[in-house]
Amino acid sequence: MNSTDKKPLQKVCIICAKGSIEDVYASLVMANGAVMEGIETRLFFTFFGLDAITKKTMMKLHTATVGNPAMRMPGGLPFPTLLGAIPGVESGVSSMMRSQMEKLDIPPVDEFLEMITAGGGEIYACKLAIDMFKLKKEDLSDEVKDIITIGQFYELADGDRTQIIFT
Amino acid sequence: MSEITVNGKTINLNDEGFMTDSSQWDMDVAKELGKLDGIEITNDHLKVLEYLREKTAAGETLTIRKVGKSGLVDIKGLYKLFPGGPLKLSSKFAGINKPTSCV
Numbered sequence: 001m002n003s004t005d006k007k008p009l010q011k012v013c014i015i016c017a018k019g020s021i022e023d024v025y026a027s028l029v030m031a032n033g034a035v036m037e038g039i040e041t042r043l044f045f046t047f048f049g050l051d052a053i054t055k056k057t058m059m060k061l062h063t064a065t066v067g068n069p070a071m072r073m074p075g076g077l078p079f080p081t082l083l084g085a086i087p088g089v090e091s092g093v094s095s096m097m098r099s100q101m102e103k104l105d106i107p108p109v110d111e112f113l114e115m116i117t118a119g120g121g122e123i124y125a126c127k128l129a130i131d132m133f134k135l136k137k138e139d140l141s142d143e144v145k146d147i148i149t150i151g152q153f154y155e156l157a158d159g160d161r162t163q164i165i166f167t
Numbered sequence: 168m169s170e171i172t173v174n175g176k177t178i179n180l181n182d183e184g185f186m187t188d189s190s191q192w193d194m195d196v197a198k199e200l201g202k203l204d205g206i207e208i209t210n211d212h213l214k215v216l217e218y219l220r221e222k223t224a225a226g227e228t229l230t231i232r233k234v235g236k237s238g239l240v241d242i243k244g245l246y247k248l249f250p251g252g253p254l255k256l257s258s259k260f261a262g263i264n265k266p267t268s269c270v
Contacts, residue, residue: 033269037251104270105230105233105268106270107232114242115270118241120246
């Protein structure tokens with residue numbers, strides 16, 4: 001097999017618009033995985049996804065225990081929505097998810113962002129959402145390269161073998 | 168499948184260039200494998216390769232995070248040593264299997 005016959009991906013632009021643990025980690029794992037494969041990587045956070053790059057919230061992401069049909073008890077039994085509404089349940093479930101990920105050597109959000117930029121990946125915040133949530137550049141993680149518009153994002157997505165992924 | 172010859176020894180490689188018999192590995196093999204990908208293997212590279220082989224022998228799953236915390240090299244340095252494949256290229260040169268982790 002000749003590797004020149006293949007046309008590997010050259011660039012991925014990943015958009016993270018949601019702020020729950022699973023949505024943010026899906027974006028981070030895909031972005032880091034792309035960097036590790038030598039693929040040029042740009043990660044764009046918008047709307048509630050901004051929680052993942054906002055200093056105050058990035059280490060306190062949550063998962064939905066109410067209205068989440070895929071939610072299960074540790075043994076696999078269904079997770080009653082009303083149980084998810086009890087105070088403290090959601091934070092217990094979220095911290096359990098974080099500790100499970102730590103066991104698999106999946107880093108916390110701040111360290112994950114550093115890993116992505118260490119390999120040359122670039123992290124951006126959406127200008128519109130930043131204005132809407134009244135955030136400033138200094139509220140964001142130092143790993144964020146810039147606050148850009150959607151037009152600038154499309155400019156960054158140039159090239160033949162580029163994919164845009166929306167999570 | 169392909170093969171390379173190092174110090175008179177025949178080393179078999181799979182379609183992706185990974186060694187099929189990890190026990191044949193030594194420093195000279197690593198240097199030859201590096202050449203195939205255009206990377207000159209230095210002592211800094213070898214330290215990482217030996218670390219990866221040790222951890223693999225101990226049955227641990229490898230991640231770049233683990234290498235970054237090993238004290239040998241940080242993650243930025245790891246990318247510098249193995250451009251475009253911090254875990255994949257290093258595993259290849261270390262004569263171990265293609266990594267199976269997602270981080």
